[in-house]
Amino acid sequence: MVDKQRISLDLGEDNIDLEELTGLSTHVYKPTVHQQKAMEEEGEKLGFVSRQSRKRPVRKRSPYTVQNNFKTRVGMKELLQEVSDRLETYDQETLELAMLALIEKEKLNDLLKKYNELVT
Numbered sequence: 081m082v083d084k085q086r087i088s089l090d091l092g093e094d095n096i097d098l099e100e101l102t103g104l105s106t107h108v109y110k111p112t113v114h115q116q117k118a119m120e121e122e123g124e125k126l127g128f129v130s131r132q133s134r135k136r137p138v139r140k141r142s143p144y145t146v147q148n149n150f151k152t153r154v155g156m157k158e159l160l161q162e163v164s165d166r167l168e169t170y171d172q173e174t175l176e177l178a179m180l181a182l183i184e185k186e187k188l189n190d191l192l193k194k195y196n197e198l199v200t
Contacts, residue, residue, distance in 0.1 A: 176199065
């Protein structure tokens with residue numbers, strides 16, 4: 081029967097430090113921000129693509145959450161869109177501005193307070 085014990089290499093030491101033999105250490109080198117940026121630029125020149133996940137910008141949640149479905153006269157929808165284009169705003173904002181103008185014109189001060197609470 082064969083003995084299942086390992087044969088010693090007789091190196092004189094029982095505990096051999098493999099890190100010492102391989103030259104590897106536990107210290108991890110971290111490049112500076114400038115070095116990292118330079119490496120990324122050179123990599124892009126050579127056609128390398130970053131494997132890091134791209135962080136998507138978090139979109140601001142829209143305050144417009146209620147949908148209003150109401151009938152208007154023929155052409156009013158297009159008129160609202162044209163006014164919005166000229167003011168360079170969205171239709172929702174144009175409608176809010178129109179409501180504000182109407183409230184101010186008719187001097188409905190109680191509704192003006194409510195409007196300001198809703199908008200701000």
